Amino acid sequence: MKLRSVNEIELPAAFDAHVHLRDGEMSQLVTPTIRRGGVNQVYVMPNLVPPITTIQQCLEYRDRLKAIDPSVDYLMSLYLHESITPEVIREAKKAGITGVKSYPAGVTTNSSSGVVDYATFYPVFAEMEKQNMVLNLHGEVPSTPTHAPSSTTTKDDVPTPAITILNAEPAFLPTFKALHERFPNLRIILEHCSTAAALAAVRACGPTVAGTITAHHLSLIIDDWAGDPFCFCKPVAKTPEDRDALLKAVVSSQGRFFLGTDSAPHDSRKKRGEDKIAAGVFTQPYAVGLVLDALEKGVERGVLAEGDVSQEVLEGFLGGWGRGFYGAEETRGERIVLKRGGEDIVDVLRKDGVSVDVVPFRRGEQTWSVSWK
Amino acid sequence: MKLRSVNEIELPAAFDAHVHLRDGEMSQLVTPTIRRGGVNQVYVMPNLVPPITTIQQCLEYRDRLKAIDPSVDYLMSLYLHESITPEVIREAKKAGITGVKSYPAGVTTNSSSGVVDYATFYPVFAEMEKQNMVLNLHGEVPSTPTHAPSSTTTKDDVPTPAITILNAEPAFLPTFKALHERFPNLRIILEHCSTAAALAAVRACGPTVAGTITAHHLSLIIDDWAGDPFCFCKPVAKTPEDRDALLKAVVSSQGRFFLGTDSAPHDSRKKRGEDKIAAGVFTQPYAVGLVLDALEKGVERGVLAEGDVSQEVLEGFLGGWGRGFYGAEETRGERIVLKRGGEDIVDVLRKDGVSVDVVPFRRGEQTWSVSWK
Numbered sequence: 001m002k003l004r005s006v007n008e009i010e011l012p013a014a015f016d017a018h019v020h021l022r023d024g025e026m027s028q029l030v031t032p033t034i035r036r037g038g039v040n041q042v043y044v045m046p047n048l049v050p051p052i053t054t055i056q057q058c059l060e061y062r063d064r065l066k067a068i069d070p071s072v073d074y075l076m077s078l079y080l081h082e083s084i085t086p087e088v089i090r091e092a093k094k095a096g097i098t099g100v101k102s103y104p105a106g107v108t109t110n111s112s113s114g115v116v117d118y119a120t121f122y123p124v125f126a127e128m129e130k131q132n133m134v135l136n137l138h139g140e141v142p143s144t145p146t147h148a149p150s151s152t153t154t155k156d157d158v159p160t161p162a163i164t165i166l167n168a169e170p171a172f173l174p175t176f177k178a179l180h181e182r183f184p185n186l187r188i189i190l191e192h193c194s195t196a197a198a199l200a201a202v203r204a205c206g207p208t209v210a211g212t213i214t215a216h217h218l219s220l221i222i223d224d225w226a227g228d229p230f231c232f233c234k235p236v237a238k239t240p241e242d243r244d245a246l247l248k249a250v251v252s253s254q255g256r257f258f259l260g261t262d263s264a265p266h267d268s269r270k271k272r273g274e275d276k277i278a279a280g281v282f283t284q285p286y287a288v289g290l291v292l293d294a295l296e297k298g299v300e301r302g303v304l305a306e307g308d309v310s311q312e313v314l315e316g317f318l319g320g321w322g323r324g325f326y327g328a329e330e331t332r333g334e335r336i337v338l339k340r341g342g343e344d345i346v347d348v349l350r351k352d353g354v355s356v357d358v359v360p361f362r363r364g365e366q367t368w369s370v371s372w373k
Numbered sequence: 374m375k376l377r378s379v380n381e382i383e384l385p386a387a388f389d390a391h392v393h394l395r396d397g398e399m400s401q402l403v404t405p406t407i408r409r410g411g412v413n414q415v416y417v418m419p420n421l422v423p424p425i426t427t428i429q430q431c432l433e434y435r436d437r438l439k440a441i442d443p444s445v446d447y448l449m450s451l452y453l454h455e456s457i458t459p460e461v462i463r464e465a466k467k468a469g470i471t472g473v474k475s476y477p478a479g480v481t482t483n484s485s486s487g488v489v490d491y492a493t494f495y496p497v498f499a500e501m502e503k504q505n506m507v508l509n510l511h512g513e514v515p516s517t518p519t520h521a522p523s524s525t526t527t528k529d530d531v532p533t534p535a536i537t538i539l540n541a542e543p544a545f546l547p548t549f550k551a552l553h554e555r556f557p558n559l560r561i562i563l564e565h566c567s568t569a570a571a572l573a574a575v576r577a578c579g580p581t582v583a584g585t586i587t588a589h590h591l592s593l594i595i596d597d598w599a600g601d602p603f604c605f606c607k608p609v610a611k612t613p614e615d616r617d618a619l620l621k622a623v624v625s626s627q628g629r630f631f632l633g634t635d636s637a638p639h640d641s642r643k644k645r646g647e648d649k650i651a652a653g654v655f656t657q658p659y660a661v662g663l664v665l666d667a668l669e670k671g672v673e674r675g676v677l678a679e680g681d682v683s684q685e686v687l688e689g690f691l692g693g694w695g696r697g698f699y700g701a702e703e704t705r706g707e708r709i710v711l712k713r714g715g716e717d718i719v720d721v722l723r724k725d726g727v728s729v730d731v732v733p734f735r736r737g738e739q740t741w742s743v744s745w746k
Contacts, residue, residue: 222537227650240537275603
């Protein structure tokens, strides 16, 4: 396929392996936009307030989402927390829960209940491996506090760089690798890969390990979010070289990388006007179109070749590969038709009777429209 | 001096070698805060709208500043621009203008009229060298556009990294060094050094070259401005290692580095509420106190030794070394007394009859108070 000369593309409905649908009013606003983005199956993050740490909470949450839009399949996850035991894992498996999301404490939105020491959870991971559940890793370590020493010295007197949001993902990779080595049959996803180093780490693992890539990390670099609240997320977008490595990973994925948008809605008042700006980029209503646009820019810049963005790559990255990894069949047989420039991205997403509103990524621009067959 | 156990420090009034006083209402608001920060002499940046490119503009601007606060000495600068010729330099010298500020086009607030090619200005620099005027360099190159290739290949097939706000200062250093080599007697200041690389580049030059360091770069790292509009400036704060190198440069300066706050007021509406956040940190009313606090944190973290922050270092960094480089005597003989924790930083700086307001750095916290002897 020559993406730049194609005006219409037909694909199976997409699978988004990383969504934040929130709860309450925000959920009422954003859940109905899943299908608008070309997606009919999602893997739902559990970082609500309080986090989803029990099976009952999880199933009730799924029921609330189904009540909002029953035409989407919701794969559910638990929030890794001290209350998650091997017993909970066995029960979760029986209840049809798909996986467990691990947030290191304090690295992103609603992660304050997250993990401090992974070894504590080895019995849980062993049970997950046995039960064939998926472990989703937010792959960052917490930054060294601002007022801590900028470097510590190891036994060999080699200074260790301080951790910032720039090297927080690379600094997590040894933990990631160690988990895979200890639990080689545990299915692990390194979520929202944002660096070339993370991609290399995933590739170096066995086939039980995959990585998700967001739509926005395929187009953003650090300059874009410096001074723009609506491009600011965790992990932060890094260098042009990292972004281009992500684009190349999409087309050379062969199933190791697939779409997880990490679409993260925040009320616009938490993006503007607040002194501390909430981290998260909202892409849900335009998920598939934004990926196509980013790939096309990659072709324009010469990072990708014309032929790289094949029908097979699009079907795989946007659906097949993720479903394959999750063992989640697309039983509805739905297909979508994308039309170039057919969709105007709204300036702000609003809904009658809902008091929050959300500004989408690339507001006011055009992207591909989605229609359902 | 053991900074941590001292509650009162007496110093000569400070010299701030890099201030943005703006014009009109904003100038009415911020100019009266210079002395509140312990400063009685400033070097004033010319990036107004339109920029200060003529001698008449410059002198009229100084008159407006003097009318606001006649008890401050204003050293003035021109904005490097195609209209600045060797003839203008000679006239400027006669008129008592101190230096010329060079902004690369498009790198920061009001820099759109800036320099594209330095070679164009070699005759101007030669005349400045002859007239003993100071060249102030904003030491960053413009970022590679987001949609440009992430790397280009040099003649030797070595990929060159794309330019982002992270490496924009290191990427400028070859230009900086080349200017010094071509004009070894031209007094050059590398403004608001933000990386260890910039400090090393200044040290490698002859004694005609110095660097300024801001109060905020002595305490901020990238994590601080990610998501906080009031810590976002250009050049952006970098890593903890860079910040700590700046702290060490203060105490080991021996005159090569001195205070230039780059205090950059923006109406709070351009910091909150706008989609594109204006770059700049406002420190003017607390300039000296903020430096003391940053040095003290450096001692607490073990980056600096107790004895590093001597009376000599404080007198030099905050006044003597900058005045020495500029040949600007402190003729008033004024002295200030700083008292630990004596000043509450306001949440927002307002003034009757002025419609703009500015949020200062570290709003709501405490710093050293300044009283005048």
